[in-house]
Amino acid sequence: MVSAPTDERETSALETARSAAAAVLDPEVPVLTIEDLGVLRAVAVEHGPDGPTVTVTVTPTYSGCPAMEVIERDVADAVRAAGFEQVRVRRVLSPAWTTDWMTEAGRRKLADYGIAPPSARDGAALLQISVRCPQCGSPDTRELSRFGSTACKSMWQCVACREPFDHFKAH
Amino acid sequence: MPAVATYALRLGDDALVLAQRLGGWIARAPQLEEDVALGNIALDLLGQARALLTYAGEVEGLGRTEDDLAYLRDERDFLNLQIVERPNEDFGVTIARQLFFSTWQLAVHQRLAGSSDPLIAGVAGKAVKEVDYHRDHATQWVLRLGDGTEESHRRMQAGLERMWPYVGEMFVTDDLERDLVADGVAVDVTTLREEWDTYVGQVLDDATLVRPEDGWTPPPGGRQGMHTEALGFLLAEMQHLHRSHPGASW
Numbered sequence: 001m002v003s004a005p006t007d008e009r010e011t012s013a014l015e016t017a018r019s020a021a022a023a024v025l026d027p028e029v030p031v032l033t034i035e036d037l038g039v040l041r042a043v044a045v046e047h048g049p050d051g052p053t054v055t056v057t058v059t060p061t062y063s064g065c066p067a068m069e070v071i072e073r074d075v076a077d078a079v080r081a082a083g084f085e086q087v088r089v090r091r092v093l094s095p096a097w098t099t100d101w102m103t104e105a106g107r108r109k110l111a112d113y114g115i116a117p118p119s120a121r122d123g124a125a126l127l128q129i130s131v132r133c134p135q136c137g138s139p140d141t142r143e144l145s146r147f148g149s150t151a152c153k154s155m156w157q158c159v160a161c162r163e164p165f166d167h168f169k170a171h
Numbered sequence: 172m173p174a175v176a177t178y179a180l181r182l183g184d185d186a187l188v189l190a191q192r193l194g195g196w197i198a199r200a201p202q203l204e205e206d207v208a209l210g211n212i213a214l215d216l217l218g219q220a221r222a223l224l225t226y227a228g229e230v231e232g233l234g235r236t237e238d239d240l241a242y243l244r245d246e247r248d249f250l251n252l253q254i255v256e257r258p259n260e261d262f263g264v265t266i267a268r269q270l271f272f273s274t275w276q277l278a279v280h281q282r283l284a285g286s287s288d289p290l291i292a293g294v295a296g297k298a299v300k301e302v303d304y305h306r307d308h309a310t311q312w313v314l315r316l317g318d319g320t321e322e323s324h325r326r327m328q329a330g331l332e333r334m335w336p337y338v339g340e341m342f343v344t345d346d347l348e349r350d351l352v353a354d355g356v357a358v359d360v361t362t363l364r365e366e367w368d369t370y371v372g373q374v375l376d377d378a379t380l381v382r383p384e385d386g387w388t389p390p391p392g393g394r395q396g397m398h399t400e401a402l403g404f405l406l407a408e409m410q411h412l413h414r415s416h417p418g419a420s421w
Contacts, residue, residue: 060218060297062214062215062218062297062301063215063217063218063219063221063222063294063297063298063301064214064215064216064217064218064219064221065218066214092293093222093290093293093294093296093297094289094292094293094296094297095296096293096296096297096299096300097297144204145204145207145208146208146304146307146308146311147204147207147208147210147211147212147308148207148211149207151211151214151215155204155207171300
């Protein structure tokens with residue numbers, strides 16, 4: 001049997017680079033990785049004469065998200081720490097980020113952290129029945145403000161347990 | 172400057188100048204939640220402005236960055252619509268501007284999302300979702316204030332009257348934009364008036380407010396760098412730190 005060691009090495013380099021980038025945490029919601037959030041769009045490794053070059057593609061949540069520069073720096077640091085000297089972080093705007101890209105794991109982590117996860121969107125229409133209180137689980141909640149502590153959140157309160165909480169807006 | 176760069180600068184300056192204006196409400200809004208709301212809206216606009224100014228600098232090809240364009244241009248070089256530079260005055264005036272401008276901006280970005288220029292299409296595709304939310308915020312306030320107390324109704328109506336003279340300029344085009352429309356890059360703003368009138372008219376009706384009478388309007392010219400006296404003061408505040416301490420960062 002003929003093995004393909006070069007291919008295997010390249011696959012494993014990609015895996016290493018990818019897991020390093022995927023593990024970077026969002027600085028404003030530090031329980032979510034950029035992969036959970038859908039901010040990480042692609043990781044590619046090019047093998048050249050000077051060794052591998054990693055290109056990580058990210059997309060901002062909101063146009064003005066101030067976490068973006070921190071995320072890009074953290075991604076470059078993480079990929080370098082995984083053993084790659086040449087790292088490029090590329091920012092793309094299109095296709096526009098949507099909370100539909102948030103992973104199931106991400107939604108669970110958000111709820112455990114006390115932030116109500118976003119509802120699913122179906123095209124342009126928002127399928128929102130009610131926002132459940134992340135503390136007591138009651139669907140009896142009300143919106144206090146359509147804007148919150150970061151661009152991606154709104155402020156809510158639970159009518160049942162009275163706790164205020166953040167809701168990650170469907171976007 | 173190439174036409175596409177000028178166009179990106181026009182849209183970017185709208186967003187930048189309004190972001191700066193809205194920032195003026197932080198710690199002064201009628202409720203804490205409004206500090207947060209107007210601050211968030213300003214942040215969205217600032218993000219749109221940064222992408223557009225960066226792009227304008229790249230297309231121009233003279234090495235100007237977003238910061239060079241934001242901080243080192245003088246009043247006559249800014250290409251924003253006059254409505255965004257008008258002073259905040261009271262909350263009713265600010266909300267009237269938010270309704271008028273975000274309704275226009277949403278219609279513009281919905282079309283620009285299909286622009287033949289990929290960067291402009293990308294910025295617009297993101298902005299649509301943000302501006303839709305801004306328009307909704309303005310709409311909710313116009314309804315609440317218009318159909319609120321006698322005093323809130325009076326001040327909301329006064330806000331509409333105050334901003335109305337600056338509405339017309341949003342629907343004026345010129346040769347530069349006409350050429351870009353032909354190339355599929357830009358949107359023809361003259362075609363948006365009816366849609367704008369329908370939306371704003373419905374909100375005003377629901378809010379028991381009256382559409383202001385057309386009367387005096389300033390000479391349009393924001394797109395050519397002709398501004399009201401308000402812009403110079405805004406820029407003085409926005410640019411002073413960067414000009415006093417060139418290259419400072421933290």
